[in-house]
Amino acid sequence: xxxxxxxxxxxxxxxxxxxxxxxxxxxxxxxxxxxxxxxxxxxxxxxxxxxxxxxxxxxxxxxxxxxxxxxxxxxxxxxxxxxxxxxxxxxxxxxxxxxxxxxxxxxxxxxxxxxxxxxxxxxxxxxxxxxxxxxxxxxxxxxxxxxxxxxxxxxxxxxxxxxxxxxxxxxxxxxxxxxxxxxxxxxxxxxxxxxxxxxxxxxxxxxxxxxxxxxxxxxxxxxxxxxxxxxxxxxxxxxxxxxxxxxxxxxxxxxxxxxxxxxxxxxxxxxxxxxxxxxxxxxxxxxxxxxxxxxxxxxxxxxxxxxxxxxxxxxxxxxxxxxxxxxxxxxxxxxxxxxxxxxxxxxxxxxxxxxxxxxxxxxxxxxxxxxxxxxxxxxxxxxxxxxxxxxxxxxxxxxxx
Numbered sequence: 446x447x448x449x450x451x452x453x454x455x456x457x458x459x460x461x462x463x464x465x466x467x468x469x470x471x472x473x474x475x476x477x478x479x480x481x482x483x484x485x486x487x488x489x490x491x492x493x494x495x496x497x498x499x500x501x502x503x504x505x506x507x508x509x510x511x512x513x514x515x516x517x518x519x520x521x522x523x524x525x526x527x528x529x530x531x532x533x534x535x536x537x538x539x540x541x542x543x544x545x546x547x548x549x550x551x552x553x554x555x556x557x558x559x560x561x562x563x564x565x566x567x568x569x570x571x572x573x574x575x576x577x578x579x580x581x582x583x584x585x586x587x588x589x590x591x592x593x594x595x596x597x598x599x600x601x602x603x604x605x606x607x608x609x610x611x612x613x614x615x616x617x618x619x620x621x622x623x624x625x626x627x628x629x630x631x632x633x634x635x636x637x638x639x640x641x642x643x644x645x646x647x648x649x650x651x652x653x654x655x656x657x658x659x660x661x662x663x664x665x666x667x668x669x670x671x672x673x674x675x676x677x678x679x680x681x682x683x684x685x686x687x688x689x690x691x692x693x694x695x696x697x698x699x700x701x702x703x704x705x706x707x708x709x710x711x712x713x714x715x716x717x718x719x720x721x722x723x724x725x726x727x728x729x730x731x732x733x734x735x736x737x738x739x740x741x742x743x744x745x746x747x748x749x750x751x752x753x754x755x756x757x758x759x760x761x762x763x764x765x766x767x768x769x770x771x772x773x774x775x776x777x778x779x780x781x782x783x784x785x786x787x788x789x790x791x792x793x794x795x796x797x798x799x800x801x802x803x804x805x806x807x808x809x810x811x812x813x814x815x816x817x818x819x820x821x822x823x824x825x826x827x828x829x830x831x832x833x834x835x836x837x838x839x840x841x842x843x844x845x846x
Contacts, residue, residue, distance in 0.1 A: 446463065446464055446465070446649060446676055446677075446707075447461060447462070447463050447464070447677065447705065447706065447707040447728075448461055448462050448464075449461040449704070449705075450462065450822065451821050451822045453724075453821045453824075453826045454824070455827070456724045456725070456726070456826065456827075457699055457724065457725050457726030458473075458723050458724050458725075458726055458821050458826055459472075459473075459726060459728075459821065460472060460473070460818050460821045460822055461707070461728060463499075463531070463707055463728070463729075465499075465531040465604035465605065465647075465649065466531070466604045466647035466648065467523060467529060467530055467531045467532070467604050468498065468529075468530045468531050469498065469531075470498040470499045470531055470729070471498060471818060472707065472728040472729060472818075473722075473723045473727060473728050473729065473730070473814060473817060473818060473821075474497075474498060474499065474728070474729050474730070474814055475497070475714060475719065475729075475730050475731070475732075475810045475811065475813075475814050476497070476499050476500060476501050476533060476729055476730065476731040477492050477497055477500050477501070477731075477735070477736065477807055478500070478501050478503070478731060478732070478733050478736060479492070479500040479501060479502055479526065479528070479532075480501075480502070480503040480506055480733075481503065481506050481507065481510075482502060482507065482516075482522060482525055482526040483526065484500060484736065484803075484807075485736050485740065485799075485803065486736070486739070486740065486796065486799045486800040486803045487800065487803060487804070488527075489526050489527065489528045490527065490528065491804070492528075492807065493528075493530060495775075495804065495807050495808050495811050496808070496811035496812070496815060497530075497807070497811055498530055498531060499530060499531040499532065499533060499604070499729070500528060500530075500532055500533075501532070501533050501534070501535065501731045502522055502532055502533075502534045502535075502601060502603060503534070503535060503537075503540065504534050504535055504536055504537040504594055504597050504598055504601070504607075505535075505537035505539075505540035505541060505589070506540065507522070507534075507597070507601060508537060508587075508589070508593075508597045509580055509581075509582055509587070510582060513596070513597040513600035513601055514600060516600060516601055517600035517601070517602070521600070521601060521602030522534075522601040522602055522603060523602060531604040531605070532601075532602075532603045532604055532605075533603060533604065533605040533606075533607070533651075533709075533729075533731070534598045534601055534603035534605070534606055534607065535607050535711070535731075536594045536598075536606075536607040536608055536609045536610060536636075536653070537589055537594050537597070537609065538594070538609050538610040538611060538612055538653075538681075539612045539681070539711070539712070541568070541576050541578055541589055542568070542576075542611060542612040542613075542614075543612070544567055544568055544578060544581070567579045569586065571611070573628065573631075574590050575588055575589055575590020575591065575593065575609075576588070576589055576590070589609070590609065590632075590635075591608065591609040591632040591633075591635040591636045591639065592635060592636075592639045593609075594608070594609035594636065595608075595609070595636050595639045595640050595643070595644065595650075596639070596643070598648070599640070599643060599644050599645050599648065602645060602648070603648065604647070604648065604649065605648070605649045605650075605651055605676070605677065606640070606644070606648055606649070606650050606651070607650075607651050607653060607679055608632065608633045608636035608637070608650060608651065608652055608653055608675075609632050609636055610629040610632060610633070610653040610655060610681060610682075611625045611628055611629050611632075611655070612655075612681065612682050612683070613625045613626070613655065613657050613682055613683060614683065615657075615658075615683040615686065617657060617683075619657075619659055619662075622655075622656065622657040622659060622662060623659075623662055625655065626655045626656050626657075626662055626665075626666050629653065629655045629666075630666070630669050630670075633652050633653070633669075633670065633673060634673070636650065637650060637673060637674065637675070649676030649677060650675055650676055651675060651676060651677040651678060651679045651707075651709060652670035652671075652673055652675040652677075652678055652679070653670065653678075653679045653680075653681045653682075653711075654666045654667045654670050654678060654679070654680050654681065654682075654698050655681060655682045656682070657682060657683055658683065658684070658685050658690060658694055660694075660697050663694055663697045663698050664697055664698070664700070664701050666698075667697075667698045667701035667702055668701050671701065671702055671703050671706065675706070676706075676707075677706050677707040677708065677709060678702055678706050678707070678708055678709070679708075679709040679710070679711050680695060680698050680708065680709070680710050680711060680727075681711040681712075684713075688717070688718065688721075691713075691718075692721050692722075692725065695710065695722065695725050695727070696725055699725050699726050699727075707728045707729065708726060708727050708728050708729075709727070709728065709729045709730070709731070710722050710727045710729075710730050711731065712731065712732055712733075713730055713731075713732055714730055714731065714732020714733075714734045714735065714810070715732075715734060715752070715753070716745065716749075716753040716810075716813065716833065717749065717753070717833075717834060718730075719810070719813065719814070719817075720817070720830050720833050720834065723817050723821075723826075723830075724826070724830060735803070735806035735807050735809070735810055736803050736806065736807070738754060738802075738806065739799055739802035739803035739805070739806045740799045740802075740803070741758075742756055742757050742758035742787075742791045742798070742802065743755065743756050743757065743758075743802065743806075744757055744769050744770065744787075744802050744805050744806065745770075745805065745806045745809040745810070746770050747770075747833075747836045747837055747838040747839075748836055749834060749835070749836055750836075757769070757784055757787045757788050757791060757798075757802070758788065758791045758792070759788075762784040762785060762787075762788040763785060763788055763789075764785055765783065765784045765785050765788075766783050766784075766785055767783060767784050768781060768782065768783060768784070769782060769783075769784060769787060769801070769802070769805050770805065770809075770838075772838060772840065772841075773805065773808070773809070773838070773840075774808075774812070774840060775804060775805045775808030775809065775812075776804055776808070777801040777802070777804045777805045777808075778805060782801055787801060787802065809839065812839040812840055813833070813839040815839075816829065816839045816840070816842040816843065817829060817830075817842075819842075819843065820842060820843075829842045
């Protein structure tokens with residue numbers, strides 16, 4: 446299923462190939478979100494044209510609407526959304542628990558959980574059997590447990606299914622985190638047992654490491670998951686209140702994982718985080734960032750001082766006849782759309798603006814990952830990573846190094 450091609454000296458970084466039921470994924474790779482069977486503002490096939498091998502579908506949302514039974518009857522998620530390449534589906538655990546705890550950002554910023562829109566449902570009970578919650582769509586009581594999650598993902602027919610886990614909140618104390626992590630391990634065993642009896646042939650199952658920010662719990666969880674017969678290992682849950690702590694937690698985990706298993710880092714996708722994650726040996730990443738900020742008027746640019754983004758909704762761009770990003774080879778930039786034009790579309794609330802920025806942002810990350818893969822294979826990762834952190838555009842990394 447997974448083969449390592451090149452190991453970078455002096456770091457955990459490696460290149461490799463994931464061989465899955467619907468094709469191969471060259472790693473390290475970023476995985477765009479097709480949360481509700483669509484990459485927002487795009488046709489999913491356009492993700493392939495931008496260089497992506499795999500997309501991520503959301504078990505929780507597809508369970509609620511249109512329902513996994515319907516998608517299964519219509520031929521599975523690949524046929525439903527007309528994507529013939531690999532799909533990874535999350536377990537639904539993060540979405541279920543975010544209704545009760547809010548997002549990590551809510552916790553770190555010390556604000557009340559923002560229970561609106563898709564998080565307006567509520568957890569009714571967390572039990573050993575699973576979780577009962579109120580749907581954000583119609584208020585109906587729903588249940589999701591390990592077997593439910595695996596049943597949904599089996600009907601969807603994804604190439605990679607993630608096991609059901611509890612995402613502990615950042616503010617949880619050590620005792621709760623320990624008990625929650627142990628329950629996640631028990632749920633892992635139930636997921637694997639269900640899949641062994643009922644899972645579709647060719648569907649890989651990834652275990653998920655939890656343990657919060659406690660070093661011994663993280664290391665123990667990594668060892669527990671690695672000891673199971675899993676196709677790969679994902680790193681999930683709360684990773685810390687800042688980037689330094691986040692990657693300290695990731696490194697603790699990676700140090701306990703077998704080299705031969707692919708590693709996925711859940712929900713991480715900022716430019717600097719991708720670079721550091723690659724250095725720590727992460728093979729695949731997923732994150733809503735590039736599509737979400739595109740829908741809010743922001744374009745990715747090689748500028749670490751501005752968090753690698755520019756807000757084209759700002760008035761300063763109203764008369765600027767420059768491309769979204771000079772030299773960028775993405776379709777939006779190659780067609781010459783100016784910052785002034787995109788600004789105008791944003792102010793006019795035209796969805797074309799969101800589409801152009803989504804194309805640009807995904808193309809930026811696709812090219813970044815391709816260049817990082819090349820840098821590992823060619824033995825120049827340290828220089829390439831330094832160039833990105835200094836503000837080099839992805840398509841200039843080879844020249845910079």
